[in-house]
Amino acid sequence: MDLDLLHSFVSVVDAGGFTRAGERVHRTQSTVSQQIRKLESDLGCALFRRIGRQVDLTEDGERLLGYARRMLALSTEIRETVSGKPRLEVVRLGAPDDFAVPQLTALAADFAAVHPQARIAMRCDLSAQLARALDRGDLDIALIKREPGAGDCLAAWPEHLCWLRGKRESGKPLPDPIPLVVFPQGCVYRNRAIHALESAGRRWRIAYESPNIHGLQAALEGGLGIGLLAERCMTPGMQSCDELLPLPTPSELALHLNPSAGAAARELARVIRQFCRDTIE
Numbered sequence: 001m002d003l004d005l006l007h008s009f010v011s012v013v014d015a016g017g018f019t020r021a022g023e024r025v026h027r028t029q030s031t032v033s034q035q036i037r038k039l040e041s042d043l044g045c046a047l048f049r050r051i052g053r054q055v056d057l058t059e060d061g062e063r064l065l066g067y068a069r070r071m072l073a074l075s076t077e078i079r080e081t082v083s084g085k086p087r088l089e090v091v092r093l094g095a096p097d098d099f100a101v102p103q104l105t106a107l108a109a110d111f112a113a114v115h116p117q118a119r120i121a122m123r124c125d126l127s128a129q130l131a132r133a134l135d136r137g138d139l140d141i142a143l144i145k146r147e148p149g150a151g152d153c154l155a156a157w158p159e160h161l162c163w164l165r166g167k168r169e170s171g172k173p174l175p176d177p178i179p180l181v182v183f184p185q186g187c188v189y190r191n192r193a194i195h196a197l198e199s200a201g202r203r204w205r206i207a208y209e210s211p212n213i214h215g216l217q218a219a220l221e222g223g224l225g226i227g228l229l230a231e232r233c234m235t236p237g238m239q240s241c242d243e244l245l246p247l248p249t250p251s252e253l254a255l256h257l258n259p260s261a262g263a264a265a266r267e268l269a270r271v272i273r274q275f276c277r278d279t280i281e
Helices: 003-015 018-025 029-043 059-083 101-114 127-136 188-199 213-221 263-280
Strands: 048-051 054-057 089-096 118-125 141-146 155-159 161-166 178-182 204-209 227-230 238-240 251-257
Touching: 003 018, 003 029, 003 059, 018 029, 054 059, 059 127, 089 101, 089 127, 089 263, 101 118, 101 263, 118 127, 118 263, 127 141, 141 188, 141 263, 155 263, 161 213, 178 188, 178 213, 178 227, 188 204, 188 227, 188 251, 204 213, 213 227, 213 238, 251 263
Parallel strands: 089 118, 089 141, 178 204
Antiparallel strands: 048 054, 141 251, 155 251, 161 227, 161 238
16 A cells, blocks of 8 residues: 555545645645545545535545554554654544543643653544544544443443523523523433433423533523533533423443554553543542
């Protein structure tokens, strides 16, 4: 395989398009496009679906991505081993936007400070996106909200969800339909909220939707609606209204480690596991 073509392929995936990928590898968009076409010709399959300026991986592209990353990493390892320079391990960490991001970020920074051979690349996103990235081999460690017991993981902790609304709404009857403040589709919390309401015969509507926890918290504090979130997400401007609505079943926070992760990633996963134990249990 031509490593130069694989490098361009991975750059297109990471950058989200041909133009930004060209900037990363210091080539023009047309050159990157030609390289991808050559790689597709060599492999005999399409790697991307092009929709306007957006590009998405095909199933063949998703299968190639993990191999491409491993081949590029092996190439780097060979150069570093032969040259005698210490190997730098990139540790790719994914975490939900609403789980202790300041503390996790500080933890990752402290880890990098005492492990100079490790370079941390942290990504905050929806759990559905993190799960897909982990499956593609784009992450070494991931904290993912999920259905309890949904597959193997390094460790898991139950999450107790509660209904929240702004304190200014205290004493007011609940609207009909219930105005929901939620993460986008695919979120476990959103699915739990809708299922609990529909099981109780309650009507609902989406009043506010955001992939960002701070947006949801602002909407709840402002009185735009009611949200189902983990207890840790409650702010001083909110109050629980569990007594007014049907309680959902718990969700789960799971810690995943990519089987091909290196030594630094495994050590960071151990540190995060202890952090989660101290925070949740």
